[in-house]
Amino acid sequence: MQGTEGVTPPFIIMLRSLCLALLCLSVPLLGPACAQPAPTPIEEILLQNSDLIEESSRRTIEPAIAALSESGLPEAADVMIMWRDKELWRRKSDGRFFRIEPTDDRDTYLMKSLVTGEEIGPIGRRDVDQIKPNSGIRGLIDGALVQFQLTDPNPSVRRASLDSLARDPSADQLPILRRAIKNEAEPGIKAQMARIERLLTVRFDEDIEARIEAIESFAGDLGVDVRATLNPLLTTVRKAIREDPDTENVAATLTPGTDAFSYDAAYDFLVSQDLAPKTINAAARDAAIVANIENGSVAGIPVATLDTRLARDAAYDKLTENGAVSPALTEAEREDLVDTFNFFDAYREDPQITEAVLGTIGAINTKVRLNEMADLSLDALSLASIYFLAAIGLAITFGVMGVINMAHGEFIMMGAYTAYVVQLFIPDRTLSIIVALPLAFLVTFAAGVILERLVIRWLYHRPLETLLATFGVSIALQQLAKNIFGTQARPLTAPDWLGGQLVFNDVVAISYIRIAIFVLAIVFFVLLLFVLNRTRLGLEVRAVRQNPRMASSMGIDRERVNMLTFGLGSGIAGIAGVAIGLFAKVTSELGQAYIVQSFMTVVVGGVGNVWGTLAGATLIGFLQKGIEWFNPSNTLAAQTYMIVFIIIFIQFRPRGIVALKGRAAEA
Amino acid sequence: MRTRSVIYQPHVIVVLSLLVVFTVAIVSFSEAAGGFLSTSLVKTLGMTLCLCLVAIAMDLVWGYTGILSLGHFAFFGLGGYMIGMWLMYARTEQIVIEAAAGAPLPPTPQEIQDAIGTQIFGVVGGSDIPAIWMFAGSLPIQLLLVVLVPGVLALIFGWLAFRSRVTGVYLSILTQALTLALSLYLFQNENGLRGNNGLSGLQIIPGAEDVPQSRISVYFFVASAVALGLGYVLSAWLVSGKFGSIIRGIRDDEARVRFLGYSVEHYKLFVFTLTAVIAGVAGALYYPQAGIINPAEMAPIASIYLAVWVAIGGRGRLYGAVIGAAFVSLLSTWFTGGRAPDINLGFYTIHWVDWWQVLLGLSFVVITVYAPKGIAGIFDVLSRPAKTSARPVKTAEKARAS
Amino acid sequence: MSTLLEVSAVSVSFDGFKAINDLSFDINEGELRAIIGPNGAGKTTFMDIITGKTRPDKGKVTWGETNISLLRKTEAQIARLGIGRKFQRPTVFEDQSVFDNLVMALKKDRDPVSALFYKRSTVDIDRVNALAAEINLSSQLQRKSGELSHGQKQWLEIGMLLAQDPRLLLVDEPAAGMTVAERRHTTDILREAATTRAVIVVEHDMDFVRQLDCRVTVLHEGSVLAEGSLDHVTNDPRVIEVYLGR
Incomplete structure (x- = not known):
């Protein structure tokens, strides 16, 4: 047979394979004359369908795949995978199927048994044909394979196949899945199967009752997959007919000549449907x-x-x-023509289905909205804690010393850069953050004390001038940072355990970094309350704030209190810088982005009071997120509205939410 | 008793004469007159005069009335936007009409509008002309808006702020918030003012395309000088009489003025609004010389720089504001323009482009702390060295402090 | 003589502390009255309420023949109605000349436009000169008021008060920090003023009060403890208790 060229007519192949099959079946009887094992049952099936396999057409291949998948043979899945992966070869001489491995010799391959992988012997490169299923066939094989994977003894294989099934569902998987559920023992996988079964039922089942039941079973389910399955059922198609649309599942009727649907639009639609001449x-x-x-x-x-x-x-x-x-056509004529039609959007699906979907989706959407609120509140809370951290230092210095530190933003930046530098020396992320937090505090504390000693001390009672002088410091520090670290953003990487996010459901999630910042804010809130209310320094600070002259006459060293207060406020800015640097870009403009919001927080909250700052930060954080909720596309507009709101707010509470009253306020 | 006119006050005479001499010199040595001064230099100097004008406004509101507004550069920018709208619209309209002249059919008004809209708002993906451009085709109305928009905004904001007795640092921060809100608003593409693209091509004056830029620069220089002169005289008049007494009283002891029966809020509102208008006019003269205006110009930091100029020059005196604005802005241009020579220290070379901001910031701190009178304080020392005049200010501060 | 100012049943508290407690008080036109009381008796708060700086929690303050309520008016409006106030510490505009200080206080239209177009008439200048003579500052008119002595500043402030031509003067510790001679002159100024208008003087110094020779109201813990001639009140056992008892 070697060297046979040209096309072999199919019937001859069939004949030949039959002969061979018979021949080989009889081999054991014939003794060692046939040097190889008889075809196993799976090979039998292949041989029976070898014509179809050879033909490799998507239209005719179904019986071959069905024969394999319904054979009930344990090795069927492996063979199908080999087929799909083009690892199936066929010997020209007798049409039997083998696996092939290349050898050192380019012209010879090594034949292996299909089932056992046992080596059978060498064969010439030209004596075998590779079976090459096209992509259509490979898809069909994949579909058929699902049932094997769904019943695979290995749970992870079952899970993976469920995932792929959920990603790319099709109608024919539904019966397979239903069968698999019955045999599934593991409850987790069983539940997932049941859920996907219901999703598939919604989409593909023939029985409307079953579909409705499945749809309604999803009421209140927040899964993205549920909404992705249900929403397409509500797609509409626009129609224009002259009769009454009684037989249609109408979603909305359209009246030409309204704002939403002008005569022009209606006419254009008619033109697009070839119902009217082009204008x-x-x-x-x-x-x-x-x-x-x-x-x-x-x-x-x-x-x-x-x-x-x-x-x-x-x-x-x-x-x-x-x-x-x-x-x-004149305009009037066109309008007359339009008026003879009824325009409406119709659902593609059956009314019973759309009714069920509308009910279920309505319930889901209400719940989604509530959960989105919760998610937004989490966002707002984390924003509020950032503002709190950024503003509390400012509030302390402003409250105690009546001094606005315009360089506060630059202290935040300094903290972030400190953390960056620490990370250059300590590669371990966790350790570097642990080192960076106190170090940032120390660096900015020192910077604050230096600023207080060199500049602010000379400007007490000239608050406006302090504002300007610290602004000078601010631009100098900013440019200095640019000169040292360059203008591009420096990475400050969070440890891996802060990487992910805490997921409550498909709607509500919060990243661990934000939780960490929230915790940090609470820690500092408590710490400051403690320092201000329970320590000697706190007592002195409060004394100086309430009545500076009285405080000095009682022997409190105002200079020292001022210096320490300023240092403390600046140090907290450094900590805030580390926190902000973990999620924002560390640039020389980092502080600028937060300074105005920090001022707002202080002004809204009321001066010199930890509670006030907390209230201010909460108000501003929630306000900003709330405005974004109404106008989600535009954060710039949200900020604009927020500032306008604050300006109006100040009208009603000029001294902030938590205001000091009486003589202390006028001092 | 001073009963003579404000014109005869020594500082007014000196400033006006210097301004006249300076203007004549620049005009006669300008490129347009065949001189050696380049057009860009004339423009820079003309723009500097506008900055001096807005600095005077800042000095009125801060140095004299004690309101540290961190928003006056925003009013300056608004003035620029108002005139910029006309410049851009009228020029585009001309281009569109010229282009349409070659078409077979005469254009309909709608076609012209559409073409203008596409030309101007194409960059932000629009073609409709927003409602706020309603009057952009009319120079008189836009000129009126140069005055009205900053004025009305200042009036509303000031009314709200002063009514609720927001003062001192609070007020400064509130004005800064206003500025931020305004610049954020202008940064939006949907606002109808081309978002962060701003308005451009403002140096081309519609109807005067044939006039070379060298001549236009001289015209604007002279206009700026006249505006500065008028602004100076107006401000000098304001601060010299009883009105000046009252606003300085408000600066030093607001409550006392109130108990004298003056409605402090009305005075503050008057000064705040008037200076906003002056700032708007200065901006309207500045931006045609700059050629482009965008929201970044109006960021809060610009207004703080304005305060820096006035502080360095010496607040509470009009000529101090002029000196500060001219000195610092020209120096800034020189340093950041890369023309200042680098200093090689051997181990490190100081590039002024990088270090100017640091120097400015630190010298600003030094001036605020050690020389609150600014550069203009030098004149005190020069004019009456014998008199111990520096003391009372100190005591005044102490009195306010306690 | 008719009642010029009537304060009835006024209370005000700061953070729970009752600074003024159900206080009633009235003064007639052209009357000179001294108010005394220990520290924290509410003297300053009382003046704050009259001049509109502090709003009472309850009570009424009425003014003049038509009984205008002062509670809804701003400090400036109250000042324009004719109530002038001198603070405890001398507060004059230190950066400006004595002359300018007095001109600012002269009774004229108080709106910005009038101030802008104000021109000094010879009448005004004469009035300023007369005032300056009254407060012993004729030679100091062109000096910056910050350069004046403490007593001179007190006089200047009283002069500014007189320039306002008020119907009621509230004077808080006018003699504090003055020499004996200066006090005597201050007494003269106040007594002279009281011939044409009502004057309320808050004072600690009993000698000074005695020199004023007028009705005295004693405040204690935010309400009126006693009222009458100085001798009458100093003999009142409750007053003695308050002043000496602690």
């Missing part, structure tokens, strides 16, 4: 007019007068009368 648009009209210009006039109308729409329409009408161009 001539302005460009086509103008082109027709231009084409008919003769000696500076169109149909006797001078071109120079055609500088309004009406004049051009009139010229076109003249041309129509002359027969130079085809007439166009």
Whole structure:
């Protein structure tokens, strides 16, 4: 048979394989004359369907795949995978199937048994054909394979196949899945199977009752997959008919001539459905007019007068009368035509289905909205804790010393850069953060004390000038940071355990970094309350704030209190910088992004009070998120509205939410 | 008793004469007159005069009335936007009409509008002309808006703020918030003012395309000088009489003025609004010389720089504001323009482009702490070295402090 | 003589502390009255209420023949109605000349436009000079008021008060920090003023009060403890208790 060229007619192949099969079946009887084992049952099936496999057509291959998958043979799945992965080869001489392995010799392959993988012997490269299923067939094989994977003894294989099934569902998987559920023992997988079964039922089941039941079973389910399954059932198609749309599942009727659906839109729709003749648009009209210009006039109308729409329409009408161009429908005629139609959007699905879906989706959407609120509140809470951390230092210095530190933002930046530098030396992320937090505090504490000693001390009682002087410090520090670290953002990487997010459901989730910042804010809130209310320094600070002159006459060293207060406020800014650096870009402008919000927090909250700052930060955080909720596309607008709100808020509470009253306020 | 006119006050005479001499010199040596001064230099100097004008406004509101507004540069920008709208609209309209002249049919008004809309708002993906451009085709109305928009905004904001007795640092922060809100608003693409693209091509004056830029720069320089002169005289008049007495009283002891029967809020509102208008006019003269305006110009930091100029020059005196604005802004241009020579220290080379901000910031701190009178304080030392005039200010501060 | 100012049943508290407690008080036109009381008796708060700086929690404050309520008016409006106030510490505009200080206080239209277009008439200048003579500052008119001595500043402030031409003067510790001679002159100024208008003087110094020779109201813990001639009140056992008892 070697060297046989050309096409072998199918019937000869069939004959030949039959003979071979018989031959080999009888091999044991014939003794060692046949040097290889007889075909196993799976090979039998392949041989029975070898023509179809050879033909490799998507239209005719089904019986072959069905024969394999329904054979009930344990090795069927492996063979199908080999088939799909083009590892199935067929010997030309007798049409039997093998696996092939290349050898050192380019022209010889090593044959292996299909089932056992046992080596059978060498064969010439030209003596075997590779079975190459096309992509269509491979898809069918995959589909058929699902049942094997769904019943695979290995649970992880079952899970993986469920996942792939959920990603790419099809109607024919439904019976397979239903069968698999019955045999599934593991409750987790069983539940997941049941859920996907219901999703598939919603989409593919023939029985409307079953579908409705499945749809309604999802009421209150927040899964994204549920909404992705249900929403397409509500797609509509726009229709225009002359009769009453009684037989249709109408989602919404459209009235031409309303804002939402103008006559023009209605007419255009009719045109697109070939229900009305095309109109001539302005460009086509103008082109027709231009084409008919003769000696500076169109149909006797001078071109120079055609500088309004009406004049051009009139010229076109003249041309129509002359027969130079085809007439166009007038506006009134078009509207009359539109009025003869009923326009509506109709659901593609059966009314019973859409009714069930609408009910279920409504319930789900209500729940989704509530959960989105919860998610937004979490966001707002984390924003509030950031603002709290950023503003509390400012509030302390402002409250105790009446000093606004415009360089506060730069202290935040300094903290972030400190953490960055620490990370350069300590590669371990967790350790570097643990080192960076106190170090950032120390660095900015020192910077604060230096600033207080060199500048602010000289400017007490000139608060506006302090504001300006610290602004000078701010621009100098910012440029200095640019000169040292460059203008591009520096990475400050959070430890891995802060990487992910805490997921409550498909709607509500919060990243661990934000939780960490929230915790940090609470820690500092408690710590500051403790320091201010329970320590000697706190007592002195409060004394100085309430009555500076009295405090100094009672032997409190105001200079020292001021210095320490300023250092403390600045140090907390450094900590805030580390926290902010973990999720924002560390640049020289980092502080600028937070400084105005920090001011707002202090102003809204009321000065010199930890509770006030907490209230201010909460209000501003929630306000910002709330405005974004109403206008989600535009954070710039949200910020604008927020500031306007704050300006108005100050009208009613000029001294903030938590205001000092009486003599202390006037001091 | 001073009963003579404000014109005869020594500082007014000196400033006006210097301004006249300076203007004549620049005009006669300008490129347009065949001189050696380049057009860009004339523009820079003209823009500097506008900055001096807005600095005077800042000095009125801060140095004299004690309201540290961190929003006056926003009013300056608003003035620029208002005139910019006309410049851009009128020029685009001309271009569109010229382009349409070649078409076979005369354009309909709608076609012209559409073409203008596409030209101006194409960059932000629009073609409709927003409602706020309603009057952009009319120069007189836009000129009126140069005054009205900053004025009305200042009036509303000031009314709200002063009515609720927001003062001192609180007020400064509130004005800064206003500025931030405004610049964030302008940064949005949907606002109808081209978002962060701003308005451009403002140096081309519609109807005067044939006039070379060298001539236009001189015209604007002279206009800026006249505006500065008028602004100076107006401000000098404001601060010299009883009105000046009252606003300085408000600066030093607001409550006392109130108990004298003056409605402090009305005075503050008057000064705040008037200075906003002056700032708007200055901006309207500045931006045609700059050629472009965008929201970044109006960021809160610009207004703080304005305060820096006035502080460095010496607040509470009009000429101090002029000196500060001219000195610092020109120096900034020189340093950041890369023209200042680098200093090689051997181990490190100081590039002024990088270090100017640091120097400015630190010198600002030093001036605020050690020389609150600014550069203008030098004139005190020069004019009456014998008199111990520096003391009372100190005691005044102490009195306010306690 | 008719009642010029009537304060009835006024209370105000700060953070729970009752600074003024159900206080009633009235003064007639052209009357000179001294108010005394220990520290924290509510003297300053009382003045704050009259001048509109502090709003009472309850009670009424009425003014003049038509009994206008002062509670809804701003400090400036109350000042324009004719109530002038001198603070405990001398508060004059230190950066400005004595002359300018007095001109600012002269009774004229108080709106910004009038101030802008104000021109000094010879009448005004004469009035300022007369006032300056009254407060012993004729030679100091062109000096910056910050350069004046403490007593001179007190006089300047009283002069500014007189320039306002008020119907009621509230004077808080006018003699504090003055020499004996200066006090005597201050007494003269106040007594002179009281011939044409009502004057309320808050004072600690009993000698000074005695020199004023007028009705005395004693405040204690935010309400009126006693009222009458100085001798009458100093003999009142409750007053003695308050002043000496602790």
